[in-house]
Structures are given as C-alpha cells and as structure tokens.
Amino acid sequence: MQFPEKGLAEADIWLEMEAARKGDVDWRGGRLPGFYVHFANDDVDRIGKMALEKFHATNALGLGAFPSIRKFESEVVDWALSLFHANGGAGSITSGGTESIFIAMKTAREWAKANRPEVTKPKMVISKSAHPAFDKAAKYLGLEVVRIEPRTDFKTDIDALVAAIDEQTIIMVGSAPQFTVGVFDQIDELAEIAASRNIWFHTDACVGGFLAPFAEQNGFPIPPWDFRVKGVKSISADLHKYGFTPKGASIVAFSDAEDSKYQVFDFDNWSRGRYLTHTFAGTRTGANIAASWAVMRFLGNEGYRKIAEQIWQVRDKLIKLIPEIDGLFIYGKPELTVMSYGSKTLDVSDIAAGLSSKGWYTVAPSPNPPAINLGILSLAFGEVVDTYLADLAEVVDELKSGDRSYDRSAIGSYGTQ
Numbered sequence: 340m341q342f343p344e345k346g347l348a349e350a351d352i353w354l355e356m357e358a359a360r361k362g363d364v365d366w367r368g369g370r371l372p373g374f375y376v377h378f379a380n381d382d383v384d385r386i387g388k389m390a391l392e393k394f395h396a397t398n399a400l401g402l403g404a405f406p407s408i409r410k411f412e413s414e415v416v417d418w419a420l421s422l423f424h425a426n427g428g429a430g431s432i433t434s435g436g437t438e439s440i441f442i443a444m445k446t447a448r449e450w451a452k453a454n455r456p457e458v459t460k461p462k463m464v465i466s467k468s469a470h471p472a473f474d475k476a477a478k479y480l481g482l483e484v485v486r487i488e489p490r491t492d493f494k495t496d497i498d499a500l501v502a503a504i505d506e507q508t509i510i511m512v513g514s515a516p517q518f519t520v521g522v523f524d525q526i527d528e529l530a531e532i533a534a535s536r537n538i539w540f541h542t543d544a545c546v547g548g549f550l551a552p553f554a555e556q557n558g559f560p561i562p563p564w565d566f567r568v569k570g571v572k573s574i575s576a577d578l579h580k581y582g583f584t585p586k587g588a589s590i591v592a593f594s595d596a597e598d599s600k601y602q603v604f605d606f607d608n609w610s611r612g613r614y615l616t617h618t619f620a621g622t623r624t625g626a627n628i629a630a631s632w633a634v635m636r637f638l639g640n641e642g643y644r645k646i647a648e649q650i651w652q653v654r655d656k657l658i659k660l661i662p663e664i665d666g667l668f669i670y671g672k673p674e675l676t677v678m679s680y681g682s683k684t685l686d687v688s689d690i691a692a693g694l695s696s697k698g699w700y701t702v703a704p705s706p707n708p709p710a711i712n713l714g715i716l717s718l719a720f721g722e723v724v725d726t727y728l729a730d731l732a733e734v735v736d737e738l739k740s741g742d743r744s745y746d747r748s749a750i751g752s753y754g755t756q
C-alpha cells in the first residue's frame with residue numbers, strides 16, 4: 340500500500356478509525372475474560388485518559404525539561420517500594436512487564452560481573468511456568484536459561500531446580516503468581532537458596548504486584564513474595580495490570596538502592612557527549628508515568644482495597660461455580676485472581692470454540708496442562724460473569740450431548756500476533 344499523497348480531513352480520520360475498530364473485541368462489555376485489558380471502573384479509566392492527554396507531549400528522557408514527570412516517577416516508585424515493604428530500595432517505571440524483567444536481568448548480569456567474576460557463561464535457572472520474557476531478556480543479554488518442569492501443584496520443583504544450579508548460575512526467579520494456573524512459587528525458600536549461593540533472586544510480580552498488597556490488607560492469605568522475604572533482590576510489578584493504569588507502565592524495583600548502579604546504561608563515547616538511561620528506551624513517553632501517578636493518587640490505598648474486594652467476589656464465584664459444571668475442574672489452588680480450568684471428558688479447544696461462538700473472546704487453550712485460562716483482569720467481566728457461567732454450562736451440555744460442534748477457527752490468539 341502506497342503512502343497517500345493527500346491528507347484526510349479530521350472528520351474522515353475519525354470515521355475511518357471508528358470503522359477500523361468495529362471488529363475489535365468488546366472489552367468494555369466484559370467479553371474478554373482473562374486477557375489483554377485490565378479495567379477497574381469508568382472513573383479510573385477517565386482519570387488515566389485525561390492524564391495521558393494532558394502530558395502527551397512530555398518525554399521522560401528529559402526529566403530536567405519535565406520536572407513534573409520526575410516528580411510523578413519518583414513518587415510512584417516510592418509508593419510501589421512502600422507497598423512492597425522495601426527498606427529503602429530504588430526503582431524505575433518501564434514500558435511493561437517485559438521491559439521490567441529485562442532491566443532486572445540486565446542489572447543481575449552486571450551485578451554478577453562485579454560480584455561473581457569467576458562466572459564466564461552466566462545462567463539462570465527458572466521454573467517452566469515463568470513468563471517467556473525471561474528467555475527474551477536472556478537472548479538479548481547472552482544468558483543461558485535452564486527451565487525446570489514444575490511440580491504437579493504447578494509450583495517450582497525445588498529439588499530439581501537445586502540439582503540444575505551450577506557454578507555458572509547467577510539468577511533464580513519465582514512468580515507471584517505465575518500466569519495461567521495462578522499459583523505463587525515458593526519465593527521464601529527459593530530466595531533463601533539463592534542468597535546462600537550468592538545468586539540474584541527476582542520475584543516476577545507482574546501480575547500480583549499491585550493486587551496482592553491490597554488483598555493481603557483485606558485479610559486474604561497471600562504467600563510471601565515481596566521485599567519482606569530476605570534474598571529478594573528485584574521485583575517486576577505491572578502498573579498496567581492491577582495498578583489499572585493505561586498500558587505501557589510497569590515497575591522494576593530493587594531492594595538495595597546500591598544495585599541500581601548496575602541498571603543504567605552509561606555511555607560517554609558519542610559526539611554529543613554523555614548519554615545515560617535507566618531503562619531500555621531512549622525517548623520514553625512521560626504520559627504513561629503521569630497517568631500512573633494520576634490513577635494511583637486518585638484511588639489511594641483505600642480505593643485499591645475496594646477494587647481488590649470486588650475482584651475477590653468474582654474470583655470466589657468462579658472458583659465455586661466452575662467445578663459445579665459437569666466434568667469441569669480448576670487446576671491447582673489459584674492464590675490470586677488468575678486461574679485455569681480443564682475438563683475430564685471434553686477437549687478444551689471445543690469448549691473454547693463454543694465460548695467464542697457465544698461472543699466471548701477466548702484465546703487458544705494452554706497445552707500443558709490442557710486448560711482455558713481465566714482471570715478477573717477486568718471488573719467489566721465481573722459485570723457479566725453470570726452470563727459467562729451460563730454460556731459455559733450450555734457449551735458443555737451441547738458438546739456432551741453431541742448436538743453441536745463449534746468452529747475452532749473462531750478461537751483467539753495470545754502472544755502469537
């Protein structure tokens with residue numbers, strides 16, 4: 340397609356863009372259970388959008404030019420550190436979970452160069468349930484990754500992991516929780532093992548980082564995961580997930596502010612002089628930082644607790660009612676708000692196709708274990724969860740009776756474009 344010679348009138352721009360999004364999933368209608376969009380309520384959404392608009396032109400590469408963004412970033416980072424029970428510490432806002440993980444792994448690698456100089460082929464040992472962002476970071480950073488099959492309860496197989504550690508191992512990781520089945524790894528045990536061997540330990544709380552603190556305050560038992568656990572050196576926690584900020588915002592946090600010196604890219608061999616950044620990007624939008632500040636300041640601790648309570652009610656309903664549908668069961672014991680369900684008799688791809696045909700954007704089931712992944716990412720889903728459960732029961736009935744088969748090509752995708 341060639342670049343059009345003439346511009347388009349503003350009204351026509353909006354017409355064409357509205358037409359283009361006719362096929363987009365109805366996320367506000369809650370038709371997207373478990374993926375892509377986190378949503379608390381319309382007020383939170385509006386605050387984030389207004390802040391994006393107000394600060395759209397700012398560039399966080401130039402915090403001297405935009406002291407507003409410096410203030411917003413430093414306050415959001417401080418709030419996160421206090422929620423994660425850091426004693427001091429440091430952190431940055433990145434563009435998302437993948438970048439936070441990348442920066443944490445980069446920091447760990449540089450730390451190891453200084454503290455484990457004998458290592459020549461740095462390696463990380465992680466459970467297979469850890470997010471692919473760790474392998475992505477490892478590819479860029481020249482790290483080897485060893486992935487260990489999880490236990491039958493989906494937590495880390497610590498014995499197998501310890502057996503895989505060798506003198507080149509510089510990084511261990513635990514998820515809080517892991518995406519899909521929704522269990523936490525045994526962060527306290529893993530961090531202790533890491534500390535005793537001078538290995539960097541990272542908690543991936545991209546999912547749980549901004550929900551677990553409030554669920555805990557609400558009295559729900561949350562396994563240990565944050566800086567209260569000795570040996571946890573870094574945490575990734577996504578603002579754009581349960582922080583409910585506009586997409587493009589996550590926190591990478593370090594328990595020891597000293598370690599953040601390994602985080603920076605500091606370059607002094609450029610004709611323009613010194614160039615120093617804390618995250619991967621050069622030019623970095625300040626709008627997402629401003630919007631994160633606005634949403635967090637709007638909600639405060641109290642607002643997040645209230646949302647956590649609302650989400651928990653939906654979670655409890657799903658955990659109770661899904662296994663009441665003939666042959667369905669929930670894998671493991673979800674410890675936060677993401678979960679996965681399977682069927683004793685049916686192929687989960689048929690169930691996914693059935694749900695898709697009823698207008699639920701359902702992504703391809705995960706293969707191991709065969710499961711439909713579900714999560715209360717959005718309270719828009721909470722508004723229609725009863726309809727979801729009724730449709731799910733109907734799909735199962737129809738599949739069991741053999742009355743219907745569903746078109747599998749309607750199943751959606753995740754992470755494969």
Ligand SMILES: Cc1ncc(COP(=O)(O)O)c(C=O)c1O
Pocket residue numbers: 435436437438470472514516517518543545546577589
């Ligand atoms: C546990 C976990 N870690 C990391 C990520 C990566 O986050 P992002 O998609 O924001 O890069 C995700 C995304 O769902 C996740 O669930």
